[in-house]
Amino acid sequence: MRMFDVCIIGGGPAGLKAAIAAGSQGLSVVLMDDADHLGGQLVKQTHMFFGSEQQRAGARGVNIAKELVEQVTSLVNVEVVLCTTALGLYDDLVLTYETEGSYRKLSAKKFIVATGASERMLTFPGNDLPGVYGAGAVQTLMNVYGVKPGNRVLMVGAGNIGLIVSYQLLQAGVEVIAIVEGGPSIGGYLVHASKVRRAGVPILTSHTIKEAVGVNCVEGAIVCELDSQWQPKSGTEQRIDADVICLAVGLSPLTDILWQAECEMVFVPELGGNVAYRDSTMCTSKPHIYVAGDVAGVEEASSAMVEGELAGLCAAKSLGVSGAHLTLQITSARSQLEELRSGPVGDKIRAGLLQAHR
Amino acid sequence: MLKKTGVATPEELANVLPSEGRLNRGAVAVLECFQNIPCNPCATSCPRHAIQEFVDINDIPSFDGDLCNGCAICVANCPGLAIFVIDETYSPDETLVKLPYEFTPLPASGDVVVAVSRAGDEIGHARVVRVQNPPVFDRTAVVHVAVPKALGHEIRFIKAGGPSRA
Ligand SMILES: Cc1cc2nc3c(=O)[nH]c(=O)nc-3n(C[C@H](O)[C@H](O)[C@H](O)COP(=O)(O)OP(=O)(O)OC[C@H]3O[C@@H](n4cnc5c(N)ncnc54)[C@H](O)[C@@H]3O)c2cc1C
Ligand code: SF4
Ligand code: SF4
Numbered sequence: 001m002r003m004f005d006v007c008i009i010g011g012g013p014a015g016l017k018a019a020i021a022a023g024s025q026g027l028s029v030v031l032m033d034d035a036d037h038l039g040g041q042l043v044k045q046t047h048m049f050f051g052s053e054q055q056r057a058g059a060r061g062v063n064i065a066k067e068l069v070e071q072v073t074s075l076v077n078v079e080v081v082l083c084t085t086a087l088g089l090y091d092d093l094v095l096t097y098e099t100e101g102s103y104r105k106l107s108a109k110k111f112i113v114a115t116g117a118s119e120r121m122l123t124f125p126g127n128d129l130p131g132v133y134g135a136g137a138v139q140t141l142m143n144v145y146g147v148k149p150g151n152r153v154l155m156v157g158a159g160n161i162g163l164i165v166s167y168q169l170l171q172a173g174v175e176v177i178a179i180v181e182g183g184p185s186i187g188g189y190l191v192h193a194s195k196v197r198r199a200g201v202p203i204l205t206s207h208t209i210k211e212a213v214g215v216n217c218v219e220g221a222i223v224c225e226l227d228s229q230w231q232p233k234s235g236t237e238q239r240i241d242a243d244v245i246c247l248a249v250g251l252s253p254l255t256d257i258l259w260q261a262e263c264e265m266v267f268v269p270e271l272g273g274n275v276a277y278r279d280s281t282m283c284t285s286k287p288h289i290y291v292a293g294d295v296a297g298v299e300e301a302s303s304a305m306v307e308g309e310l311a312g313l314c315a316a317k318s319l320g321v322s323g324a325h326l327t328l329q330i331t332s333a334r335s336q337l338e339e340l341r342s343g344p345v346g347d348k349i350r351a352g353l354l355q356a357h358r
Numbered sequence: 359m360l361k362k363t364g365v366a367t368p369e370e371l372a373n374v375l376p377s378e379g380r381l382n383r384g385a386v387a388v389l390e391c392f393q394n395i396p397c398n399p400c401a402t403s404c405p406r407h408a409i410q411e412f413v414d415i416n417d418i419p420s421f422d423g424d425l426c427n428g429c430a431i432c433v434a435n436c437p438g439l440a441i442f443v444i445d446e447t448y449s450p451d452e453t454l455v456k457l458p459y460e461f462t463p464l465p466a467s468g469d470v471v472v473a474v475s476r477a478g479d480e481i482g483h484a485r486v487v488r489v490q491n492p493p494v495f496d497r498t499a500v501v502h503v504a505v506p507k508a509l510g511h512e513i514r515f516i517k518a519g520g521p522s523r524a
Pocket of ligand 1: 010032048087114254295
């Protein structure tokens with residue numbers, strides 16, 4: 001069985017940064033991802049990112065991914081394995097995984113779980129019709145494979161993902177009929193809302209989808225207004241013709257492997273669902289398992305990168321790497337996270353983290 | 359209301375509009391950014407330090423029109439596409455507006471395009487005067503359009519021709 005110092009599960013921004021951090025300390029690192037490329041969600045993000053210069057604000061997600069992948073591949077002590085799915089993580093430091101149809105094992109002293117998040121579904125009649133997509137799927141089709149999902153889209157959800165995917169649909173020449181949002185106000189950044197609105201997309205707050213209409217595939221949707229108790233107002237139903245209903249109603253941390261490994265978990269709505277308890281080094285209740293990125297709480301690529309770096313550095317420290325520089329890097333990562341989460345849009349994350357830290 | 363519709367109110371806009379005196383002196387940026395979000399490329403990209411360095415990354419940009427020359431570098435760098443440059447001195451009856459634009463095909467100078475408001479309404483026509491799309495702008499083109507004076511503060515988007523028109 002092959003042995004490594006650090007094994008990182010998931011090659012999104014969190015996993016990539018963790019690999020760079022641990023790899024730069026000279027440790028032997030393996031980075032695995034179930035996709036056929038590294039980058040995670042970043043490869044689909046064609047828009048410019050927020051954050052500050054340290055997290056590459058102003059750069060497009062896809063370009064950030066390229067830079068991180070280059071850094072990882074330049075480290076000879078970091079091995080990248082793609083098309084490989086982590087399956088089970090055990091107390092004897094063994095990870096089982098599937099690759100090319102075979103079931104294998106490896107061992108590492110520390111594991112960093114950076115598996116990201118999965119999309120939430122919404123229940124309504126007709127939600128199983130072809131043409132009902134998650135926003136991530138629409139983005140993958142368009143921005144990774146260059147395939148239009150349809151011609152007339154109803155977007156459900158006015159958080160950042162719903163707003164950004166609407167904008168990218170417009171850029172691909174797809175009509176977005178409307179964005180419906182159950183809440184009384186737009187959840188995403190208002191600058192994103194303004195840019196889709198001026199491109200002609202109405203944003204209907206306090207509205208939701210009641211049902212999808214269609215025989216063999218989506219032909220339209222019934223939307224209705226909601227009152228302040230989130231109850232449908234009778235008589236407000238209207239039919240919207242559309243061939244795609246795109247759901248952007250949130251993400252939940254992808255924690256299967258943490259449950260299986262029996263990390264202590266806690267349900268924190270502010271972080272998107274169940275997450276592992278972690279300490280200030282991103283270490284879970286299992287001393288050999290660290291978490292970073294959306295799996296530790298659904299947030300942003302900017303914070304995922306810094307968390308990944310922090311987890312990588314702290315894992316290295318726990319393996320005996322030391323020095324003033326390492327301490328400095330750890331302090332800097334912590335203060336970057338604090339800064340990113342300091343504003344009003346960080347209120348929720350801060351409240352969530354209080355419940356997940358110990 | 360901005361938080362419900364994505365369209366800023368006249369009061370919000372009045373707060374970010376440069377003074378009349380400054381507008382009368384030529385091209386100047388208008389920063390239509392009203393929410394505390396973790397973002398600062400406007401400040402870090404402005405070569406003239408007209409947008410003050412942020413103390414906290416969540417600050418709303420603080421802008422000094424006297425230092426701004428309307429170069430539009432911030433227009434291409436703002437991930438929110440929330441900055442525009444207005445030049446009311448362009449000609450006696452037209453205002454020049456520099457807008458961020460990320461759709462293909464890009465219009466060419468000389469094209470007449472549809473002028474669109476913040477709410478997405480078609481409000482008239484605009485004449486494309488120049489299109490800036492250098493590699494450093496990383497695919498956020500800055501389109502300069504001339505519009506009748508009355509539209510200078512209203513136009514925030516254009517509909518150009520082509521298959522992927524917005
Ligand atoms: C439309 C959209 C717009 C966004 N815009 C922004 C933005 O402007 N700014 C910003 O900062 N953030 C943005 N984000 C958020 C950002 O993309 C995510 O927060 C970030 O990608 C999370 O990084 P991660 O590394 O934790 O997870 P991911 O990027 O999701 O990566 C996880 C990786 O793990 C792999 N994986 C999962 N399970 C396994 C397993 N068992 N075995 C092997 N591999 C596995 C997955 O295939 C994936 O590659 C946006 C997200 C979306 C969807
Ligand atoms: S237009 Fe130029 S000078 Fe004015 S704020 Fe923007 S970058 Fe600075
Ligand atoms: S770069 Fe744009 S969105 Fe970001 S703070 Fe500046 S004006 Fe606002």
